[in-house]
Amino acid sequence: MFSALACATGTRARRGTLTTAHNVIATPVFMPVGTRGTVRTQTLPQLEALGAPMLLANTYHLMGRPGIELFERLGGLHRWMGWGGSILTDSGGFQVFSLATSRTIDDDGAVFQDVADGPRLVLTPERSIAMQRAIGSDVMMVFDHCVDATSSHDDTRLAMERTHRWARRSLAARGDSPGKLFAIVQGGRFAELRRASAVELVGIDGFDGYAIGGLAVGEERAEREDITELVTELLPVDRPRYLMGVGTPLDILEAVHRGVDLFDCILPTALAQHGRAFTQAGKLDLRKGLHRFVDTPLDPTCPCEACTRHSRSYLHHLVKTREPLGWQLLAHHNLRFYVRMMSDIRDAIANDTFVAYRAALREILATEE
């Protein structure tokens, strides 16, 4: 179900394919984030125009609304949202970290208070997998205990050990599901915990891939890159590797260089809401008055709707007047930038020009008006 097709010289970057029940996905790949069953602001035609083969959806949020019953009755998320590509689901483990102030946790699972539209929400490995099965997820994640980057060695170790126990329970709960299941390597910023986590999980038979969790939660870039590297070195070459929630184009480029295959991040849509756009000439801030009379596209090399039909001047106006269309068009453009970058990265690996590509892209990404 995963094949590493090509490796490039002077890098651990690899070109592969991941096959799901819905499609064959060329890796490295970026997944737009569709937390609640919609990629924020994007219509289905826009989503389809992106050329992204797989979206990410979120077990925790979809459990709160619309709830598991809906998927059991109406037949899964793909059909409900009208998406023909693949869907990878996070397990809710990230909310154990991000909603830490409103949940309690023990070895059984986590209980979230103050949930939208409900009194509380209980997540255990078994309940998380049941929800991911109801969603009809192509790639499920084990339920994990994610901690923040400032956690002590002891707290990080305990959460990691719990993550390993929950990984085994998630595997047992998977049953006959056609969805793939990825384990999640934890261990925070401690190299020897990360090594222990990778070795332990690789030793368990049955996982279809491995995620690296607990990064992009407050640590330094160098730390993140070092940990990514030491973990990927311990993971089997014939399984896909997914760096959860990461990140900027530079983060992704550097993680590909270190052997990662799958990515997701809310940045393309979140930055768009604040008028920021990625281009082949660097990052632009459309809120700035300098765009007011600029009658040229955001990025003349980009084939997206924002670039082929609108000028910087008009986009600047939409951003300044807080029109929803401004957010939508910039989100579409930024997602397209990410999807195109991944396509360029795959080509560079296949042509064994990744080292030169990386150097050139690093220069573009350092440019900000």
Next chain:
Amino acid sequence: MFSALACATGTRARRGTLTTAHNVIATPVFMPVGTRGTVRTQTLPQLEALGAPMLLANTYHLMGRPGIELFERLGGLHRWMGWGGSILTDSGGFQVFSLATSRTIDDDGAVFQDVADGPRLVLTPERSIAMQRAIGSDVMMVFDHCVDATSSHDDTRLAMERTHRWARRSLAARGDSPGKLFAIVQGGRFAELRRASAVELVGIDGFDGYAIGGLAVGEERAEREDITELVTELLPVDRPRYLMGVGTPLDILEAVHRGVDLFDCILPTALAQHGRAFTQAGKLDLRKGLHRFVDTPLDPTCPCEACTRHSRSYLHHLVKTREPLGWQLLAHHNLRFYVRMMSDIRDAIANDTFVAYRAALREILATEE
């Protein structure tokens, strides 16, 4: 430039065509509202899919941002927003009413304080027409003094007389502009003032059409319908009539019956923001839980993106989670409902079945879940 092509039996409804520099517009027609150079939430492909031949834009708002200089430098609103159809512009006269607490007014014009992105904004007949010319408006409005429905007879009369003086100044300011210019009948809720206003303005040579202003500002429906009727009876049959800012589907149906040709209203997009949708089976409130598991389209007879690609269940979810896509899809659907209703109205007039059509549509419009 305007021809009344057909009239139906038992009604003053008429089918006509209005020809602008951009297209030939079949009337009666509904204009989506693009106040700031964008119909809120709608992309250009969505706008084009509606089949609406003309949009409304607003002089006051566009004068504040992006400002007249932009249109002078970049060549008008059509090109700037990418719209190939016609554009009708309101003169700013409505803001004399709606922003009454932050403006002063005298015979020269109005001065608005607390304007977004600027210290103040001055509108006179000459400045309003200059802005509408810079926009490249296909149909310009004279600058008028609109008052609310509770104004006294004296205040209403004074504002009406000022509106007539400003109509003459607007006409003089029009110069060699290729844009058409409509006069605006005022006179509030007073029948004899409305008659005086219509007679006075029809007596001035040079207007291409007539708008009825100062309605949908707090008066009763019966009052609005009576005034519409008495004004249209006094207007020449060979000029288009535009009922400004009106209204619900029922308002429009009743005004067509009384001989009105052009309409605009923010309701289709504004109601969408609150989860309300017009359908051929009545009005729906998508916020209600009864739609949660409904796996059928909003309106199975509607060819729009919301109806052909999504279920009520999914739209309910988008509305409940306040996803921008929910607003956008319902806005698109509601606009399509209006555009389609106008097309049905035109067919009914042409086929001389308007009286029966009106009775049937009134029944549908009275249905609300």
